[in-house]
Amino acid sequence: MPNRRKPYLALLLCLSLDAYADPKPQVPEVRETIAIDTRQISHEFLGFGTQIWTTEFTPKGQQALTDLAIDYVRLSASPGLNTPDDPVPVDSSPEEMDRYISRQFAKNPTLLPKTKATFDFLDNRQIQTVMLIWTAPKVWQPKDNQLLPQYLDDYARVWGSTLNYLDSHGIRPALIELINEPEGHWGTYIPPDEYNTLVKLVRKEIDRRGFTQIGIVGPGVGGQAGKQWLSPLDNEARHAIQTWSTHIYESKQSTAAQTLSPFIAATHNMQPPKPVYVTEYSTKNTVFDDFATRANNDPAVAGLVKASYSDPYAVEVFQNTLALINGGANALFYWELGDHSWGINKDWGMIDRQGNPKPVYFALKTLYPRIPDHASVIQPQWQTHAITLSALKAQGKLIVAVANNTRAKVTATLKLSPPPPPGKLGYVSFEGGAATQKNTAQSGQNRQIEIKLNPQSTLTLDIPY
Known part of the structure; x- marks a missing residue:
């Protein structure tokens, strides 16, 4: 007897493959420049x-x-x-x-x-x-x-x-x-x-x-x-x-x-x-x-x-x-x-x-x-488009936390006032269900900091300050 299930199984296979295909158009990378005046304190956290x-x-x-x-x-x-x-x-x-x-x-x-x-x-x-x-x-x-x-x-x-x-x-x-x-x-x-x-x-x-x-x-x-x-x-x-x-x-x-x-x-x-x-x-x-x-x-x-x-x-x-x-x-x-x-x-x-x-x-x-x-929350005077960013100051460091809940990759330049002293940045990110180091942060020219975030991810930085 002919196998009447084969067309059904083939359809299931096609549907399964389609489920893994991303039908959404590729989203262009977003670039942001964010000025953070650490002298402007909003409140205590x-x-x-x-x-x-x-x-x-x-x-x-x-x-x-x-x-x-x-x-x-x-x-x-x-x-x-x-x-x-x-x-x-x-x-x-x-x-x-x-x-x-x-x-x-x-x-x-x-x-x-x-x-x-x-x-x-x-x-x-x-x-x-x-x-x-x-x-x-x-x-x-x-x-x-x-x-x-x-x-x-x-x-x-x-x-x-x-x-x-x-x-x-x-x-x-x-x-x-x-x-x-x-x-x-x-x-x-x-x-x-x-x-x-x-x-x-x-x-x-x-x-x-x-x-x-x-x-x-x-x-x-x-x-x-x-x-x-x-x-x-x-x-x-x-x-x-x-x-x-x-x-x-x-x-x-x-x-x-x-x-x-x-x-x-x-x-x-x-x-x-x-x-x-x-x-x-x-x-x-x-x-x-x-x-x-x-x-x-x-x-x-x-x-x-x-x-x-x-x-x-x-x-x-x-x-x-x-x-x-x-x-x-x-x-x-x-x-x-x-x-x-x-x-x-x-x-x-x-x-x-x-x-x-x-x-x-x-x-x-x-x-x-x-x-x-008892960290001091920096007054959020910045405007962002694709990300949400908080900055807090305590115990000789500045903590900058960023969330990107979009489908776009984001590169942002952080301009801190006053500029941070030279020092190693510590950072950790969340992506794909776990803490990772996939997102990055590095010091650039004029002691600015450049961060990169993948879609649907977060980044938390410890900056000596």
Whole structure:
């Protein structure tokens, strides 16, 4: 009998060969000249952080924090408040709320030991913790997940009792974020005026409990919503907040820099001045210069085809990091350290569920450990076309980080003022899923520096200065 599969197999072979052919026209090389005046300082950059989950914080996750020189970690403070069989007490005494919180931790006997072990690991390495309670009890937000105002004081007592319980077991965070994204009806929505009230209530409650050294970071809204939640804060609430916080995700609608800008502008109108922590950042894009992936929270597909497993995603996250530093952020928390086994948002991590590094981990490893804490960010007065560039100064060196997330090769001449002294340049790049030396940097005439970047790659330079 004739083999009826041969034409089908031939078609498959042709399709396979076509898949490896690049249908895109060759992109001409881009040349840029960038003037960097290192005397113009914008702000101080304090360090990098990430989100972790104590129940899935493994030795490989610990090693990743060490390798990345992480300075801050954000993690959950709460055992969970949606307990219909044991409702959260209302108009209670602090002692009654204490007993409730203790019962909830007791229902999950592994939670406290894992939280304690995680906190001790972080504390021993001088990694600051930001703890948060994700949502208020569902029964307190019966319509569109909006927290009813009569429960604001109860929620403040929840915070006081939660910190009291954790502190009794040797866990005292540096900062707390009162609620996750109060602008969102997907969790707990708290209108701006009521958030103003909540900040003051929590500050009074935790001060009364003896936690005056624990700072409040807030409001933790998306950057575009920042002004609405900042402007209603009265003088007492402004002084009650130690650090401003926001969440930034690039999307098809706006870049990371565009999303952060309104929030930074709003903080400039607030007194006293405070640092700005971006307590979540990444990208929600799934198509990178026609390279298509699937969303990290897409439940219909397996991990390997999702965005966070791709090299272009890693380069875009690197680029967003630079854009947020340039835009005024004092600390950045990548969302998130590791993939986890529950929920729909489980594939955003730098490492997978087995602890294996993903491309974004290798990209950020070429950047995070190379920027010293408390580095001075150079005012980004330059204009670039194909690349994003940040420059920071600290400890006798200038760190210049560059991302090229285009299909073009880029050659750029860096003109530093004042010129750097003679010395050997150190550099490392990310390309093709790993740290490499494929991109180059070399000193040229008049002590200018010429750098070359391949498409979809990054470069981080250490310049003696």
